[in-house]
Amino acid sequence: MTLSADDRVADIAPARTRLPHARRFLNGAPAGRVVGLTLLALILAFLSVYPLSMLLYGSLHSTPPGVAGVFTLDGYREIASQQNLLTLLNTVGIALAKTIPSLILAVLLAWILARTDTPFRGTLEVLVTLPFFIPPILTAMAWGMLGNPQVGLLNQLYQGITGSTASPINVYSYGGVIWHMMQYSVPFLFLLIVDAFRAMDPSLEEAARMCGATRLRTFCTVTLQLMLPALTGAAILSFIRGIENFESPLFFGSPAGIHVITTDIYDSINQRSPPQYQYATAISFVIMALMFLIILMQWRILRGRSFQTVTGKGYSPGVMKLGKWRWATFAFCALFFAVTVVLPVSQLLIGSFFKFFGFYEWDMLTLEHYQAVAGSSEFWRAFGNTMLLGFIGASLTMLLGGIVAYVSVRTRWRGRRLIDTMAWLPWMMPGIVLGVGFLWGFALLPHAIPIYGTIWALLLAYISLGTPLSVRVMSSAYGQLSYDLEECSRVHGAGWLQTMWRIMIALVWPSFAVGWVLIFFGIMRELSASVLLYSVGSEVLSVVLLKLWANGSAEQVSVIGLIMMAMVIVFRWVQLRVIKRWIGAL
Amino acid sequence: MRSIDKTINRVEENVFLKLKRIAVAALAAGFAFPASAQDASWDAVVAAAKKEGKVVVYNMALGAPYFAAVVKSFEKEYGIAVESLDLRASELVERIRTEQSAGRYLGDVEMVTTTMIEEQLKNGDFIQKLPPVPNAVNLRPPFKATEHSVPAYVQPMGILINTRLVKDGDVPRSWNDLNSPKWKGKLLSDDMRPLGSGNTLFAVLQNNMGAEFNEKLAEQKPVFSRDMRNDARRVARGEYPIYITQVFAFASDLKGLPVKVIVPQEGAPYAQMDLAMLKNAPHANAARVFMQHFLNVESQSLYANAWMLPVVKGAAERADADAQPYANAKLMGMAKLSERADMMSLAKKLYP
Numbered sequence: 046m047t048l049s050a051d052d053r054v055a056d057i058a059p060a061r062t063r064l065p066h067a068r069r070f071l072n073g074a075p076a077g078r079v080v081g082l083t084l085l086a087l088i089l090a091f092l093s094v095y096p097l098s099m100l101l102y103g104s105l106h107s108t109p110p111g112v113a114g115v116f117t118l119d120g121y122r123e124i125a126s127q128q129n130l131l132t133l134l135n136t137v138g139i140a141l142a143k144t145i146p147s148l149i150l151a152v153l154l155a156w157i158l159a160r161t162d163t164p165f166r167g168t169l170e171v172l173v174t175l176p177f178f179i180p181p182i183l184t185a186m187a188w189g190m191l192g193n194p195q196v197g198l199l200n201q202l203y204q205g206i207t208g209s210t211a212s213p214i215n216v217y218s219y220g221g222v223i224w225h226m227m228q229y230s231v232p233f234l235f236l237l238i239v240d241a242f243r244a245m246d247p248s249l250e251e252a253a254r255m256c257g258a259t260r261l262r263t264f265c266t267v268t269l270q271l272m273l274p275a276l277t278g279a280a281i282l283s284f285i286r287g288i289e290n291f292e293s294p295l296f297f298g299s300p301a302g303i304h305v306i307t308t309d310i311y312d313s314i315n316q317r318s319p320p321q322y323q324y325a326t327a328i329s330f331v332i333m334a335l336m337f338l339i340i341l342m343q344w345r346i347l348r349g350r351s352f353q354t355v356t357g358k359g360y361s362p363g364v365m366k367l368g369k370w371r372w373a374t375f376a377f378c379a380l381f382f383a384v385t386v387v388l389p390v391s392q393l394l395i396g397s398f399f400k401f402f403g404f405y406e407w408d409m410l411t412l413e414h415y416q417a418v419a420g421s422s423e424f425w426r427a428f429g430n431t432m433l434l435g436f437i438g439a440s441l442t443m444l445l446g447g448i449v450a451y452v453s454v455r456t457r458w459r460g461r462r463l464i465d466t467m468a469w470l471p472w473m474m475p476g477i478v479l480g481v482g483f484l485w486g487f488a489l490l491p492h493a494i495p496i497y498g499t500i501w502a503l504l505l506a507y508i509s510l511g512t513p514l515s516v517r518v519m520s521s522a523y524g525q526l527s528y529d530l531e532e533c534s535r536v537h538g539a540g541w542l543q544t545m546w547r548i549m550i551a552l553v554w555p556s557f558a559v560g561w562v563l564i565f566f567g568i569m570r571e572l573s574a575s576v577l578l579y580s581v582g583s584e585v586l587s588v589v590l591l592k593l594w595a596n597g598s599a600e601q602v603s604v605i606g607l608i609m610m611a612m613v614i615v616f617r618w619v620q621l622r623v624i625k626r627w628i629g630a631l
Numbered sequence: 632m633r634s635i636d637k638t639i640n641r642v643e644e645n646v647f648l649k650l651k652r653i654a655v656a657a658l659a660a661g662f663a664f665p666a667s668a669q670d671a672s673w674d675a676v677v678a679a680a681k682k683e684g685k686v687v688v689y690n691m692a693l694g695a696p697y698f699a700a701v702v703k704s705f706e707k708e709y710g711i712a713v714e715s716l717d718l719r720a721s722e723l724v725e726r727i728r729t730e731q732s733a734g735r736y737l738g739d740v741e742m743v744t745t746t747m748i749e750e751q752l753k754n755g756d757f758i759q760k761l762p763p764v765p766n767a768v769n770l771r772p773p774f775k776a777t778e779h780s781v782p783a784y785v786q787p788m789g790i791l792i793n794t795r796l797v798k799d800g801d802v803p804r805s806w807n808d809l810n811s812p813k814w815k816g817k818l819l820s821d822d823m824r825p826l827g828s829g830n831t832l833f834a835v836l837q838n839n840m841g842a843e844f845n846e847k848l849a850e851q852k853p854v855f856s857r858d859m860r861n862d863a864r865r866v867a868r869g870e871y872p873i874y875i876t877q878v879f880a881f882a883s884d885l886k887g888l889p890v891k892v893i894v895p896q897e898g899a900p901y902a903q904m905d906l907a908m909l910k911n912a913p914h915a916n917a918a919r920v921f922m923q924h925f926l927n928v929e930s931q932s933l934y935a936n937a938w939m940l941p942v943v944k945g946a947a948e949r950a951d952a953d954a955q956p957y958a959n960a961k962l963m964g965m966a967k968l969s970e971r972a973d974m975m976s977l978a979k980k981l982y983p
Binding site for chain 2: 065109110111112186189190193195196295296297300309312315316317318320358400403404409423439481484485488489491497499576577581582588589591593594595596597599611628
């Protein structure tokens with residue numbers, strides 16, 4: 046740890062005097078920097094502030110944009126009710142109840158798979174992340190079949206073994222809502238933090254061990270402490286996602302009378318007459334303000350502390366030898382995989398070969414769902430569009446996120462906090478509301494700007510939605526890099542571009558790759574904005590899945606879900622092989 | 632005098648005959664001319680539609696195979712391409728509203744519920760008056776074209792039972808049978824509080840069965856869900872013996888599963904889907920031709936075979952045997968826009 050987090054490159058005075066070239070860029074010609082920052086701010090303003098400003102207008106106006114009405118605070122007044130306070134507390138409680146155990150599980154999994162010699166950890170690393178990539182509607186259906194109190198397979202198994210008539214598992218409950226959310230938050234958190242664990246210099250842990258600390262104390266006082274930015278950043282992302290989660294409370298909460306903010310927002314837009322956009326947007330801004338307070342807290346906690354684990358000193362990111370305990374850690378990972386992946390996915394896989402899910406009789410065995418998907422021109426058109434949008438969208442999003450994160454974390458430029466905040470904004474707005482913001486924003490653009498009704502509207506929305514995640518991923522990665530690496534490069538005569546390419550990008554690209562995969566598959570799953578912005582010819586997979594589901598073709602949805610999972614396995618396998626090669630080259 | 636009278640009579644007869652002939656000819660011409668004029672003018676509409684080359688249909692079918700089949704047959708018959716934008720109800724309405732507010736007139740036809748059209752007319756001028764669609768004369772009672780729309784098809788709702796869990800003697804024949812103590816805690820339903828099928832059922836039963844019916848039903852503690860497609864499968868799997876908001880059509884593709892749709896003796900609540908022309912439709916002629924095609928017997932038969940109620944004469948009779956009870960189901964009524972707010976708050980009161 047060579048410098049504190051506030052000792053940003055722009056303030057390294059000795060280096061500047063010795064390195065006029067680097068200085069020119071980093072601290073450099075103010076005009077160039079101003080132009081660059083302004084351009085960045087304008088891009089972010091268009092992607093996040095513009096649609097949000099439409100929603101803000103909607104929250105303060107009695108009618109949506111384009112309709113005559115008056116400015117009023119009725120939407121905000123309507124929020125102030127005891128029922129809404131209870132719903133908010135319920136929502137926060139559920140989000141916390143899923144984030145805390147998810148974080149514990151993700152940290153354990155990341156530590157086991159990145160820092161120990163657990164057998165088959167490479168394979169396990171791919172497998173434990175699979176649930177994140179399955180459309181939630183499919184896992185909801187699978188868990189509904191497994192854990193319903195009447196005829197759920199797990200309850201029947203329990204009754205068969207114990208002879209009891211009781212049904213201990215009921216997914217239509219708080220537990221079911223939280224469990225279903227955890228299916229997604231554990232692999233999400235794992236993906237966000239595992240590379241931080243992997244990239245850590247083990248000498249820091251070894252030093253603690255040599256000073257007599259136990260493994261547990263070393264883990265708690267060194268490993269976890271160094272991971273604080275990555276952990277808090279990831280936990281906050283996950284917590285906010287918990288607040289905004291919609292599918293789990295809808296499927297498992299509604300039958301049990303569990304209400305959360307997102308189902309309330311959904312009802313106010315989709316199931317009230319006329320749609321209450323003012324209320325929906327107003328409550329979303331209140332939630333956004335609360336989320337922002339949490340982020341400010343994180344900034345306050347981390348300010349002035351250093352979390353650099355990748356320094357200029359040579360190190361080998363080796364793993365901890367666990368001895369016979371390695372089989373215990375293996376069993377833990379295998380159990381997690383079995384419960385979160387094998388149980389639901391086996392339902393989907395088996396069900397995809399039968400005429401109907403849950404009716405596994407020989408005369409219902411069929412390949413018709415695979416044939417229907419393979420023969421659907423709409424599926425292939427949507428697949429092509431989604432791949433195009435996924436590749437371009439994920440790449441541009443990571444590029445934008447990388448630039449924002451670099452400015453935010455590694456410079457002391459004025460306005461960096463503003464840029465970081467602008468990039469955060471879309472994450473704090475529930476997706477079902479933000480989708481409406483994009484619709485209003487893009488439709489009301491001058492007709493000469495050809496965005497509305499084209500595939501570019503989708504691309505811009507995806508970049509906006511993915512940027513907060515890409516910034517968090519890249520910020521955590523940059524936060525771990527010591528400034529001496531850049532100094533060293535510049536001392537040895539490398540230009541800024543060369544330093545960026547050979548040092549910064551080379552060291553953070555595993556995080557870039559993880560972020561890219563998360564955003565790519567996020568684009569594949571995104572529905573709220575897609576359904577409002579797609580046009581004929583620019584259909585995407587999520588819209589096709591919705592249409593199939595709405596028409597009772599759950600088995601075909603499952604086939605597409607399995608195809609998506611196969612893609613994840615290939616992507617992750619390639620990614621991990623390349624990372625392994627990168628580690629070997631260190 | 633007599634000869635004069637005869638002559639006069641003869642002249643009168645001739646005049647009368649001539650007048651009669653003229654009148655008959657005029658009447659014949661009067662009937663024939665408009666018909667041929669109509670034919671000619673409709674031919675002109677079709678020609679203009681072909682020149683327009685495409686029609687953009689905003690709909691809530693979400694790619695349903697019967698809708699796709701109608702589209703395909705239309706494209707084949709007229710050589711006019713159909714661009715179908717499939718959206719859920721609220722998204723569709725908001726998209727039309729936003730586009731038109733921004734001066735973007737991209738859609739030609741919408742196929743939405745009657746109440747959605749009423750709401751559009753109440754809140755703005757999103758749709759335009761509809762020029763005549765010839766096949767509308769074939770609408771069967773009680774369906775009628777209005778100044779702004781023509782009925783497209785009807786989606787009635789009944790009761791879905793699991794045939795393994797509900798014995799023959801226990802099969803509910805009347806909506807009142809749902810309030811039997813034996814079904815307490817065993818009824819699955821679409822949520823009746825928000826807008827949707829559940830609330831439609833609630834409103835129609837409130838109007839037709841009396842307030843007491845809904846009060847008793849609430850005491851049965853039905854379990855609410857929000858996924859109608861999956862709910863039918865949950866009943867098939869045996870999670871619940873009865874689902875009380877079963878859209879007939881959603882059960883038509885569950886053949887082979889142990890479920891059956893019951894049409895209660897009082898009739899079936901329903902949602903009516905209408906076709907309307909959007910304001911400033913860029914392909915107005917193609918829009919009319921599409922509506923005309925939608926109302927022909929062949930198109931309506933496709934809907935009848937998918938267990939929906941066709942709106943024109945002659946289609947229900949052509950439905951497959953298994954679809955006949957549903958294509959000819961007794962209808963109970965549909966929800967009214969004017970009552971919607973009251974019904975939603977009443978449902979919230981009964982199901983806090």
